[in-house]
């Protein structure tokens with residue numbers, strides 16, 4: 001249950017996002033209507049990302065061990081807000097929608113609000129990612145009796161109290177799935193709002209599809225079998 005926003009902690013993992021991170025931070029600062037802090041967790045960028053962040057009004061955490069999940073977990077642990085928004089630093093998510101994501105979380109009294117890119121009228125997501133995401137999300141919905149459309153969205157508003165009740169282990173991309181699995185198991189309420197998908201303007205995606213795919217399926221199945229042995 002989330003009834004009020006006191007402080008929003010926006011947690012952003014970065015690994016070589018020098019050409020994207022300024023726009024991400026500036027848009028949050030311009031758009032966000034609630035009191036907020038921005039936490040950047042940098043994985044040891046070598047392209048000047050950290051220097052840019054240091055000149056902004058953000059908290060910078062450096063974690064040179066690799067992993068998207070590890071970075072987010074660390075940033076979220078240090079968050080002071082009662083609500084957190086996790087979002088990538090690559091500019092692919094529409095931060096002009098940040099208030100809508102938060103408002104829906106509150107309106108619906110939910111523990112998590114997912115911004116889904118699956119209804120993007122421009123259909124900008126690549127075919128491979130789109131199909132992979134559809135298959136993973138379908139399996140997730142079947143196993144955990146949910147009705148989400150974009151399990152791989154890394155743009156979410158999350159209740160800090162709910163998050164702190166769970167121990168997370170996934171260090172890489174499977175963290176996003178682990179969160180949905182564990183929130184389902186705790187019977188936390190999860191809702192969605194539509195957003196768009198924007199193309200990366202700078203740098204390369206770090207997603208290794210095959211490795212991540214295996215880890216995501218393992219995470220989903222592990223959660224399901226463990227639940228049935230309880």
Ligand SMILES: Nc1nc2c(ncn2[C@@H]2O[C@H](COP(=O)(O)OP(=O)(O)O)[C@@H](O)[C@H]2O)c(=O)[nH]1
Pocket residue numbers: 012013014015016017041042043044063065066067068071087088089090204205206207
């Ligand atoms: N700190 C940290 N950030 C990472 C790491 N890997 C990816 N990221 C960041 O996590 C976000 C998502 O990664 P991205 O490469 O865009 O993955 P994709 O969108 O799934 O292709 C981006 O902001 C990356 O800069 C990492 O090992 N450490």
Ligand SMILES: [Mg+2]
Pocket residue numbers: 088090092205
């Ligand atoms: Mg990306």
